[in-house]
Amino acid sequence: MKTDNQSRVDAPLPEVTIPELTPDEKQELRDYWTVYVAHREDITAKLQEMASQHPEFKFILQNTAAQPTVEEQARNRELQQNAVLHGEWEPYLKNLQRQGMGYAQTGLSFRAWFEIVAAFRKYAMPHLMEAYGNSIEHLLSAINGMDNFLDIAMSNIGDAYLETKQQLIRQQEEAVQDARRQQQTERRFRGLLEAAPDGMVIVDQQGTIVMVNAQTEKLFGYTREELLGKHVELLVPERFRDIHPFHRSQYRKNERLRPMGADLDLYARRKDGSEFPVEISLSPMTTEEDDLIITAIRDITARKHAEAQFRSLLESAPDAMIVVDQRGVIRLVNSQTEKVFGYDRLEIIGQPIELLIPKRFRKRHSKHREGYYDEHPVRPMGMGLDLYGLRRNGTEFPVEISLSPLETESGLLVSAAIRDVTQRKRMEEDVQKLNEDLKQRAAQLEAANKELEAFSYSVSHDLRAPLRSIDGFSHALLDDYSEQLPEEGRGYLERIRAAAQRMAVLIDDLLNLSRVTRTQLQPKFINLSHMAEEIAQSLRESRPNPQATFSITPDLMVDGDPHLLHIVLVNLLSNAWKFSSKQERPVIEFGQKAHTKERTFYVRDNGVGFDMAYVDKLFGVFQRLHSISEFPGTGVGLATVQRIIAIHGGRIWAESAEGKGATFYFTL
Structure with missing residues (x-):
């Protein structure tokens, strides 16, 4: 049952009014948009604070303006941005019209929207003043842009609101006419009920029988007087009586014309206790007194x-x-x-x-x-x-x-x-499917390789050259003009050099990552233990720490690509060395886990460790669990390691606790 205040309008949106803007008006919108995007969170927070003190505002913000999910909020912002910056107004204005329709259906006045717009201007204006206070021309441009943007929005919201209101009024008028027709229908209904060839039983929401026809008396052997006022379970076999009230309650949650117990064998019980198979159709009926359910019962014994x-x-x-x-x-x-x-x-x-x-x-x-x-x-x-x-x-x-x-x-x-007829068709289907799969995979591989080649070329030629210039000129300035520069200036140049060098390392790591994805395996039988010893010795020489010790299990032999597995061990052992460097006695282990179904290798340290709550981020590109000032790095190494392990058909995972070191396991 729908009451008047629950009426809704399901109608197409009115045609949007696409603004025709001059170049100056477009620039004004962009001036406003720049400031709004920078301070959107602050403005929204103030509007929500105001809403908490004003029930009507709160209802509007929560039910029509605010997006219910993060994804929809992002989509709305994207629509706004595309409208302002790219002139794609129609999707954004359609979205506003949907809000206007929903607002009209709440039954609230449109006045509140104007108060929200006034509040928006109030909270946005200080940010415009702050951004363009030094230029009255830019300030006026941004204010005009804000006013124009809000006018466009309100115009489309208002159109949808007014049209929806008119449709709601028409619905109410039609409801009055429907009530009159219903009275006439109910009078005819009683006559038709008696003429029905099936047993007709009408019950109320509590399952009490309020009306039956003559065919019901014939089917069940009861008189009309014996049935009226009794629960409908009287006509249900005893083995189903306990569950039948539950099914009635479920039907009331979604009342509609439908067969009862679709695809189930249904049975009814006569006065003499005998049972017979039936088909039953259920239909809701609304009267002024109550919501009823019409039950049509047909004997299907034959x-x-x-x-x-x-x-x-x-x-x-x-x-x-x-x-x-x-x-x-x-x-x-x-x-x-x-x-x-x-x-x-x-x-x-x-x-x-x-x-x-x-x-x-x-x-x-x-x-x-x-x-x-x-x-x-x-x-x-x-x-x-x-x-x-x-x-x-x-x-x-x-x-x-x-x-x-x-x-x-x-x-x-x-x-x-x-x-x-599988046997007759299988050979032909298998060959055809194999050819299609090969073509598809070849096309995907070719496209991926082209993208990676383009990326590598861009990184190698377009990014490294500017970095070399930045680093070189910064070094030249420090060498040639160091005495003429103040200490602060020398510090700036050193920071520029450090940033350029970090960027160069990052580029190298990204190139390694891209090369890995298109590298074809060249497997050999190799000694991982020897490889780990060489890397450990290199770490001792490049970053001396006399207190650090390595424990490497000897003669761990595997089939794999020597170059790629060297990258894996370099990354894992270097990370272990780095993250245990602040311990009094760093200990780094490389070995094979015992008693496992598949060969599982590990690199373990007694370093700072990490919180396992963030383990899912560990192998993502640019994901770091420690600050760069504490432990330098690019956040690309473990992503590269994971891809190499995957190419070998293995997997990699980690276990750790903060302050208790970390262990990285991998299979091949």
């Missing part, structure tokens, strides 16, 4: 006997046999259908026949099915075409299908005899 005989014939068929109704709903299957498609019959009875058809054919099949019912001849399906079925596990298989119409009491049914 039909059940005929169906039992038909099922016996169906089960003896050598092919999968499926019977569907005119809506394409599966009504009956045999045991061969279960074998062919992999479903239990209870899983597919009541489902659309398209469940057993590959997705790419489903839309087309629905149209062909409707066309067949117009003529319904006995014939093969899809003559001259390759037909396919879809198993429960998602695999497809070729089939031959014959169709036959079945005239029944409840309407026309179609019987489909389905034969699996």
Whole structure:
């Protein structure tokens, strides 16, 4: 039941008013937009603070202006930006119109929108003054841009609001007319109820019988007086009575015209205690006094006997046999259908026949099915075409299908005899699928390699040259003019050099990462222990720490690419050396984990460790769990390591605790 204040308008949005802006007006919008984007969070916070003191504002901000999810907020900002900066107004204004329609449907006045706009101007103006206070020309431009932007928005919100209000008024007028017609309908209803060929039982929300017809008395053996005022469970077999009130309550949550217990065997109970099979349809009915449910009950005993005989014939068929109704709903299957498609019959009875058809054919099949019912001849399906079925596990298989119409009491049914012809088709399908997969993968690989080549070229030629110039000229200034520069100036130059050098390292790391993705493995039988010893010695020489010790398990042999695995160990051992450097006695281990199903290597240190809450970020590009001032690095090394391990068909993971070191495990 909908009350008047719950009425909604589901109508197309009015046509948006696209602003025609001069170049000066566009510049004014951009001047305003620059400041607004920089201070959006502050302005929004102040609006929300104001809303908390004003219930009407709070309702508007929470239900029409504010986006309910982070993704939708980002989308709204993107629409705003595209409108202001690129002139793509229509998507943004359509979004505003949807807000205007929703606002009108709340029943609140439009005055509050003007107060919000006034508050927005109030909170935005100080930021405009601060940004352009030194230039009255720019300040006026930004203010004009803000006013123009708000006018455009309010115009479109207002159009949608007013049109929605008018439609709501029309709905209310129609509701009055509907009430009059309903009174006339109810008078006719009582006469039609008595003439119905099925048992008609009307119950209220509590399940109490309030009306029955003569056919109900005939079906159940009760008099009308014996039924009125009793619970409808009186007519339900005892074994179902406990659960029946629950089903009634579930129906009330979604009241609509539908069969009761679709695809289930339903039974009713007569006065003498005997049971009989029934079909039941439920329909909600609203009166001035109460919301009622109309129950139409049909005795289907004779039909059940005929169906039992038909099922016996169906089960003896050598092919999968499926019977569907005119809506394409599966009504009956045999045991061969279960074998062919992999479903239990209870899983597919009541489902659309398209469940057993590959997705790419489903839309087309629905149209062909409707066309067949117009003529319904006995014939093969899809003559001259390759037909396919879809198993429960998602695999497809070729089939031959014959169709036959079945005239029944409840309407026309179609019987489909389905034969699996996989053996005849499998070789051809396998070859075709393999060729398609190879073409697709080759195209994807070629596109990826082209992108990586372009990236590497750009990094090598377009980024390194400016960095060399920055570093070189900074060094020259320090060498040639150091005495003429103040200490602060020399500090700036040294910081410039350090930043340029860090950027150069980052570029090298990114190049290594890009090369890894397109490197073809050249596996050899190698000694990882020897490789680790060489890297450890290099670390001792380049970053001496007499207190540090390495523990490397000897003779760990693997099949792998020596160059790529060297990169893996360099990164892991260097990280262990770096993050344990502040310990009094750093200890770094490289070895193989014992008693595991797959060979698992590890690099362990007793360094600072990390919080396992952030372990998912560990192998992402540019992800760092420690500040660069504390431990230098680019955040690319572990991402490179992960890709190399993946190329080798392995995996890598880490375990750690803050202040207790870290262990990196990997398989190959």
